[in-house]
Amino acid sequence: MDNIAGKKSGLVWAVHLSTLLLVALWVLPTFGLLVSSFRTGDQISSSGWWRSLMTQESQLPAIRLAGDEVQKDGAYVIEGQLFDGAGAEISRWGTSSKEPEAYGADETATLNDGVTLTVTAAGSFALKSAASMADMRMPRVFVTAATPPEFTTNNYSLVLFSPLAGQTIGQAFLNTLTVSIPATIIPILIAAFAAYALAWMEFPGRALLVAIVVGLLVVPLQLALIPLLQLHNMMGIGKSYLGIWMAHTGFGLPLAIYLLRNYMAGLPRDIIENARVDGATDFQIFVKIILPLSFPALASFAIFQFLWTWNDLLVALVFLGTGNDQQVLTGNLVNLMGSRGGDWEILSASAFISIAIPLVVFFAMQKYLVRGLLAGSVK
Template sequence: MDNIAGKKSALTWAVNIAVVALVALWVFPTLGLLISSFRTGDQIASSGWWKSMLPTEQNLTLRTAGGDEAELVDGLYTVSGNLFAVEGIDPLDISAFGTSSRAVGAYEPGETVDMGDGEIIAVEANGDYVFTSVEEMSGRGQRVFVTAEVAPEFTLENYNNMLFDPNNIEGMSKAFFNTLTVSIPATIIPILVAAFAAYALAWMDFPGRALLIAAIVGLLVVPLQLALIPLLKFHNEIGIGKGYLGVWMAHTGFGLPLAIYILRNYMVGLPRDIIENAKVDGATDFQIFTKIILPLSFPALASFAIFQFLWTWNDLLVAIVFLIDSSGETTVMTKQIIELLGTRGGNWEILATAAFVSIAVPLVVFFAMQKYLVRGLLAGSVK
């Protein structure tokens, strides 16, 4: 009696927990990436994104005034002032300081430190310092490492550097438009081809139709990696390898089985009476396809378009194999981000910004068309 209509299953709570967990696994990393893209490099290094609204302790490298400002006081060359004023930043409350990068918090504020060679320094909690030396000073000031609590800080400078800085704009902007150049045709072409094929398999009778459907289902499980090398050799032989046309055809070939399967299942579920009435009225198969089937199949078309666009936009493997270019003219965003990992491995704010820029377009596409996703995937599953 547990399965009677109107009674909830005992596993409903497990399903709800699983859904919440999946949503959290998707939302939290995306939210963290977004928040990190607006933080400074120092704040990212000192605390996680979930602490972005709280003050954080950071280690800052400051300097005293230069030797040219030293004055002779009681036989000692003396430089005094405020460490924050020298660097031109807002004063902070220092909790510890040090004179070596190996011990940045070795001393308490107000403590007098003998640095050897007749040099002595004292730093107060507000950043005031007195630095003395028995020998005449010259050059830049003494380096001082301080630990201070820094208020939360958000900036648009990361996006400015990524999108408008002359040193970065050429690479990322070009990669952005290259990715659009790959993704849009690689989404439209398989939809067009698959729509015709799905209509034929759903509503036209011809010898071998069942075998074709079985072959398409079988192609769904063929690993992508298995076909890469043979397909690249074929593309090189016919002269379309290592270019946009080659990568379009590769994405089309890899996406067609799923596209045909989804669209065919949807079209089979459409009312037969509509098709038969149209044929009685003298409509051709092409007219039925363009004026009846396509408008009614929009949820399935949009469903596959989401999958195909997300796949091609985030693709790296196919782009590396079929879009190799040493000059960087056809570099896509996934490959450009990998290059940033090599050249700017320590600049986490730049990497976070670049990564979020790369997922912004797929997020817009997904949320704009998500209402068609479930309708298209479940089409044809029940009668």
């Protein structure tokens, strides 16, 4: 009785837990990247994104005192604010990197030549001396403070509109769109015609062509990069958008033809034969019957091809170049990693911009992806 049809398996809970784990492994890092992209660099370096909504106590970078000297009660005084408070509260402070927490808030420290320094919990300071401090080198203050959560959109403004590594991310974003959209549409159009011919048209050598397409699936694209670039240079389309469109089309066609041909071959034969009896040509059958019925498979490949071309770096470097007017997002991010590797807020904002469009495309078309992948598995 354990194998009765319709009875749930005892391992269904394991399937659910595994699915939940896989979703968490994918969603949590993405959400963390989004949160980090709105935080300041100091907060990113001092705590994890999961603490972004909590008040954090951390040691801030050393602050050099500055201000105008005035005379007050027979002494020379320099007063000011260490930072824009924004709710920050100092707990400990010091004037030496060896003892950054030597004093508590509102305590007074005695420096050289009788100079005294008082730092309050709110971040204000008062430097006093019996003699003028005009020629004195102003001391540094090391502060340990509790800072409230702070979020900003300046990271995105800097990334999109300010030159970083010689180019704005906004320009690289447009370059990537210019590469990805045609490189997705062109192979779909060509592969759809080829798949219909291999699935429903009788001609000599059809089986051989199908075998060649399957064989091309296992050929590494790296083997064809240099010969194809030489061919493009001979044709005069090297290092151009047309060249990279053709390269992505050539690399994507085997998979596209294979997926679409298998899907189209599984469509009901009666529909095709009835259309031919009614006098429809192959082109009319393809446009009016095959394409509408094949939309899930077309959408599935479109997702794969768009994600591949959007995230590509190797083909873009070979066939497009590294100029500021042609560099894609992945290439720009590589440059940022080299030139601004310590600016985590810049890198996180740039990385999230680079994955935003693929996320939108994936979630908008995921139902077609599932239908296309399962097509033909059930009759």
